[in-house]
Amino acid sequence: MVYSDFSQGIYLIITTEADKKKAYKMANVLLEKKLIPCVTFKQVESHFWWAGKINQSKEVQLIIKCKEENLNKVCNKISQCHSYEVPEIIYFPVSANKDFQQWVNSF
Template sequence: MALSDFNQEIYLVITTESDKKNASKLANLLLKEKLIPCVTLQDIESNFWWEGNINQSKEVQLMIKCKKENVNKVCNKISDWHSYEVPEIIYFRVSANKNYHHWVNSI
């Protein structure tokens, strides 16, 4: 595949959850409401400032793929259902190949 084959726009939303149970709950909520076609869960270790101290924690990262029309709904749903007081919600536009783009937008 040529680089020009990867010019189809989709969005990637990233958040973390405290554990697999909360991550799966959030992922299933987004999937059942058909806001997303796919989410990848990965165990990670985070280092961060919280309440004046440097902390280290094991978390689960969610990499959520969605179409442009659902980005705001996905971010709002994460904010409403997240277990953290201040959840990480980051999103950006990415390029995908034509077939993957079609699949993301078919959900």
């Protein structure tokens, strides 16, 4: 397997949604617009400050893969269709094997 560096412009974007239905809806919007090649889902429990008190909730975490040139479009689309008042949108460049990089960048 050939490994690469950050030069291929792949980003991971992490966000959460309140439930599977909302997470799937967001993912489908991104996929149908061909802004991303794939997304994975994970059930998580979050603890956070909101409205002056500590809260906790079960959420669905989306781990979204995209090429660098689509990063702003993906983040903007997440902001537009997110159900939260203040959505979590965390992104960072990643390294990946050459074949995966080529696949992500083909979108």
